[in-house]
Amino acid sequence: MILGYAGKFLEVNLSTGKIKEITLDDDVLKDYVGGRGLAAKILWDRLGSSWQKIDPLGPENVLLFLTGPLTGYFPGGRTCVSGKSPQCNGVVGSTVAGEFGVELRCAGYDGIIVTEEAKKPVYLLIKDSNVEIRSAEHIWGKDAKQTVKILTKECRELLKKRFPIYGEWKEPALLYIGQAGENKVRTAVVAAKWTHAAGYGGYGAVMGSKKLKAIAVKGTGPLPPVDNIEKIKRLIQIVNDNAYDNELWRRWGTGGGGYEFGARTSSEPIRNWQEEWHDEKSYGVDQFENKLWIKQSWSDFGCPTCCMKIAMVKNGKFKGAITDNPDYEMQAYLGTNLGIFVPEENVYLSTLADDLGLCGIQTGNVMGFVAELFQRKILTKEDLDGIEPKWGDAEAFANLIKKIAFREGIGDLLAEGTYRAALKIGKMKNVDVQQYAVQSKGISIGAHGIRSGKDFPESVSYAVGVQGGDHTSLTGLPLDARGSELGEILNDSAVFCNFNSFGLPRNLKFEFYTAVTGLKLTRKEWSKNQGLKILQLQRAELLLGGPDQVWDPKIHDVNPPRFYEPLPSGPYKGKKADKSEVEDYKRRYYRAAGWDRNGIPKTETLRKLRLQDVDRALKKLR
């Protein structure tokens, strides 16, 4: 057994109610590490032979909750949620902050594998090796805050009853879905602590399709033993000290972005990306901080940064709205992208997304898309159940959010996410509306544009990334560079928060991995072997896709059309993505990644990485 792992996975069949413990070979853990990498591998082993036929929202999909060897050790605990994605039909390693992964490891498990689906709503309660499937009928239909309240109380009472002389039980860590997940909305999240979410991937919908409302876990053991605890103590101190030095990062989190990425880098989505520049000082982080934040530092297990803040509207129409931050992505997608520049309105919409269990990025993306179609008179008030989504009208967007979460009326169509909604609306209206859809492979583009060239994504990041528009998995060349996807694959596979690694020496994560597992690993090795292997497997799963969508790199390895329109305003007015530059970069990227000129992983690349079965499966695409 490799050090740093609990050594066991929990497999729960929701249809039969059978619960068992399984182990994975050391070689598998060495190659795929955990989290995102291991998700790609487990899913391939179980679904690979019929990948294209598997409906992500059907009973045959496998839903995964995985930790990695660094979870709980590297400051900033996260958990990786995965499965075949109902957004991109490939695999997304979607991570969520919180204590869940730590509790799970302390309970003796590296992950949970959920198969099939329950007949009636259920939740899982895990207390060390005691695992039970319990009825969730009393919480089905409840929002995030009510779900957390009821389950926290209920689980603590159960623990108290079963272990009466233990003392007071801390709350178990929870992962849950809101109503959006129950209704299989493709932009639904798996959430924690009211406001934290595994957003990209759409796994809230998968959880809902399995009628799994929540998982509660309490582990009373230590984190799994490691190779060199003294070294880990020193490494933790380095990570902490580095974060403590970064005052503005700690004070504002990404919240500084609401003004910054508009005014300075001109890369913020405004009115569905029709613009990327604004100079609205009303939207400065100081406005959020001074008027709305009721907690300056909120964090997850071991985190020295505390990028989370808690915001609450104390007066006016939206009084009582409570959410985190909002962080930059929320400020953008549930703010500027909808023409909203009022912090209170932004907090209100973020609260609704949290409560209903929706991804703020992707729901804000689809609402911006709809608002542009309304602006262009492609969709009318009648098409939208009487709602007029005018730019800046927070209440209209609030109505839309609710309709999406409950799949009511037009909400049913928008609940399919931007790409699929665009296909349907295009057919309905006989107009090509994909030109207004700002997404890549079914996943909305993160709130960082490429046109000004001043933000961190590169011109091909969204076009060729194996997680589509996911801005937390951007790529570029050289393949072993800090900005390549291989680095993100490491973070999401070892499962820790990359926000705590900014500014650290690049080899530190690898040293950390070695101190935990006792296995030697260098950056060079990672980018030639394990990291590259995970990248190829994710690429293959993405390209195989199906059943409702298949991505052909020749057609779909592209930027959203909007990025080829010149920026209409601001200091970078006129700038746009350059098609020939993108094509050239793409060719070089394909070459570096070992893909053929059509973007499909080459036989020799896959053979070298011992992925022969993947090679065989890709034959039909070549």
Place this chain on the structure above:
Amino acid sequence: MAKKKKEPIWIARELARCSGCRKCEIACSLFHENQIWPEASMIRVFMLVPGADFPHFCAQCQDYPCVESCPVKALSISKQTGAVLVDKVTCIACGKCIDACPGRIPHMHPKEKHIVICDLCNGDPQCVKVCREGGWNVLKTVSREDRSYKLYARMPEETARDLALKMYGEKTEEFI
């Protein structure tokens, strides 16, 4: 360097500043167990309402009801620091000290058969170090005076409600 406090000591606490980072649990369990082990930590962070996180740990009541309640005299008071010390061999894990504590603060060691109570790390509390290092300053070591420290031995539900009220006002009732 902070000047060393005159012993015995006490850990003053400002719970509303707690970020919920649990670095105190990590530091405590690393010091006492040489492992990261949140449930074996002598200080435990509760989050009964999201955002209203707080550390729950011994307040060293002036009258030490836990020590009084122990049927086998496994608990004693450190003359040096004022901490409650657990004799792990004598302790029979009966839980009487939990019932005697106004805040039900002691809890069982998750693997061994004895109770867990803050021992003030022999006068140099590790939780205080990490909390101050990160600038949260929820915890601070002070010299122990003649005061009613029992005030801080509260039930987790009680503290959670107070902190939630401070943050969320009248909305609190929806969350608790």
